Amino acid sequence: MLATLLGLLARGDTVVTRGGLYNPELNVWIADGFAEMAAQSSPATHQVLDALAALALAAGKLHRQQLNDANSGKIWPSAWLNAEESEEVLRFCRAHPEAASPYACIDQAHASVIPYTHAYQAELWLVSEALGNILTLDGDDVQPLLPYLQALRQAFAYEPGRRSDIEAMGQADVAWLEIAGDARWLLISEFTETYADPLKHHIGHLPAVNAWAKEVSERNGMGPWKSFFEFRLLELLDSVVTTAEIESIRKTIRELYAAASDSQPSANARTKFRRALINAGHGAFPPKSAKNYPNQAWIRRDYGYRNVIFANQVDEKVRWEMTPALQAAFDTEWSRHPNLADQLLRSNALFIVAHEETHPWVVFNELTWLEELKCNVLGMFALLHSPAIEDEFANIVLSVVAGALQLHRQQQVLVARGEMQLQDYTIGDTLLMTHLADGGYFVFDGEGMAVDVRGELAAPLLENFVQRILAMKRGEESASSLLADLHRDGEVFMRFRG
Numbered sequence: 001m002l003a004t005l006l007g008l009l010a011r012g013d014t015v016v017t018r019g020g021l022y023n024p025e026l027n028v029w030i031a032d033g034f035a036e037m038a039a040q041s042s043p044a045t046h047q048v049l050d051a052l053a054a055l056a057l058a059a060g061k062l063h064r065q066q067l068n069d070a071n072s073g074k075i076w077p078s079a080w081l082n083a084e085e086s087e088e089v090l091r092f093c094r095a096h097p098e099a100a101s102p103y104a105c106i107d108q109a110h111a112s113v114i115p116y117t118h119a120y121q122a123e124l125w126l127v128s129e130a131l132g133n134i135l136t137l138d139g140d141d142v143q144p145l146l147p148y149l150q151a152l153r154q155a156f157a158y159e160p161g162r163r164s165d166i167e168a169m170g171q172a173d174v175a176w177l178e179i180a181g182d183a184r185w186l187l188i189s190e191f192t193e194t195y196a197d198p199l200k201h202h203i204g205h206l207p208a209v210n211a212w213a214k215e216v217s218e219r220n221g222m223g224p225w226k227s228f229f230e231f232r233l234l235e236l237l238d239s240v241v242t243t244a245e246i247e248s249i250r251k252t253i254r255e256l257y258a259a260a261s262d263s264q265p266s267a268n269a270r271t272k273f274r275r276a277l278i279n280a281g282h283g284a285f286p287p288k289s290a291k292n293y294p295n296q297a298w299i300r301r302d303y304g305y306r307n308v309i310f311a312n313q314v315d316e317k318v319r320w321e322m323t324p325a326l327q328a329a330f331d332t333e334w335s336r337h338p339n340l341a342d343q344l345l346r347s348n349a350l351f352i353v354a355h356e357e358t359h360p361w362v363v364f365n366e367l368t369w370l371e372e373l374k375c376n377v378l379g380m381f382a383l384l385h386s387p388a389i390e391d392e393f394a395n396i397v398l399s400v401v402a403g404a405l406q407l408h409r410q411q412q413v414l415v416a417r418g419e420m421q422l423q424d425y426t427i428g429d430t431l432l433m434t435h436l437a438d439g440g441y442f443v444f445d446g447e448g449m450a451v452d453v454r455g456e457l458a459a460p461l462l463e464n465f466v467q468r469i470l471a472m473k474r475g476e477e478s479a480s481s482l483l484a485d486l487h488r489d490g491e492v493f494m495r496f497r498g
Helices: 002-010 034-040 043-071 078-082 087-095 121-135 143-156 166-177 198-203 207-220 243-257 297-302 311-329 340-358 368-385 393-416 423-438 455-473 479-486 488-495
Strands: 015-017 020-023 028-031 104-107 112-115 185-193 228-236 269-281 290-293 305-310 442-444 450-453
Touching: 002 020, 002 028, 002 034, 002 043, 028 034, 028 043, 034 269, 043 121, 043 185, 043 228, 043 269, 078 087, 078 198, 087 207, 121 143, 143 166, 143 185, 166 185, 166 297, 166 305, 185 269, 185 290, 207 479, 243 269, 243 340, 243 368, 269 311, 269 340, 290 340, 305 311, 305 340, 311 340, 311 393, 340 368, 340 393, 368 393, 368 423, 368 455, 393 423, 393 450, 393 455, 393 488, 423 455, 423 479, 423 488, 455 479
Parallel strands: 269 305
Antiparallel strands: 015 020, 020 028, 028 269, 104 112, 185 228, 228 269, 290 305, 442 450
């Protein structure tokens, strides 16, 4: 199977993307230099990579089937995806609470809920077969992964009487946390994120749905939106953010937000920079930069969580996407500085760490866009107050502006293809950029186009936004009012050149 994976190098439909190559038919991405690494590996390591390649290919196939099912009404009913109102969704899901599982398909015609292990029995059989082949191997590369692989096989097993997959999937995520932090390879191969859920994008903003989703989140620790399959093989790297800096950020976040948070995560947390080697399914294309996992509130509380930053993809994104986007928007002395990319890389690395570390605090599982916006805003504020972070705060905010401009460019291409995986991030970026514009952070010329920034306004404007986010957690402001105030159909991005 490794030969099949490496064969995408020669396929005409393979796409060059951030730090590697992606094949849309296989739904798999491999890193630049992966082929050379595999060729130079020992026979034992080569055997492990071959087995992992089979797992990646099975994961890519399963995820593609999920996307097809989501768009054809086989995960949520088509009638719900096309309806203007949410009453039938709420009525059915309240009558059948298991319908709110992130791991279930809804059969409205037969008034039944189908666990993923039943709906995707054939696809998960291929995944489980690949897992079984890896479990037959031995050696230092695979040994740290074995408990997680075994838990995945149990979670994916077809059991005729099983009505919900939540407990089994949760146990697999507990096993994932047990993978040693210094293991050469970290593996993810499961249903993880909800960004592609079409019903969430269709009705998730409605107040009644928002309230119901919050109820579900309080009950199951995740919310009702459907998760999609993800595979990642990640190799350990040296960190560009020091351990002392990470610990300071984590401590500051706890001090700032513990009182406002209805969740109290375990102190057992790890943040590592790793090189992405193989990605399949969710997050393979368009590529992602980092991951905070697991998502279940009870696991974060009782067992902790892990943050992983995909260092090679972050480096490519900053140098070849964010820096050009910022320079296209601004023609200033600072935007022409030869060290701009290096400055953005450092600032972006700090921001990603803070964003991911903020996920377990002041959680908004009911609205993914609000959860991502919260991590941006509260994470940056923690950097401002972390004693170990001596970087210029204005540079950190500028890196976030660069990321928003880059994502806006990318989102236009994705929407044209009918893809919504980054929609939640785009909404959050739009609100933050509008808030900064309204507060005078951007300098506009006579034509109303941005030409510079006022770095001295970054901190006070951010503090103001932090207070709005915390007020929403207290129920003093609604998500719909924030959208109505700041979204404005994304018009803020029309005020930037490039």
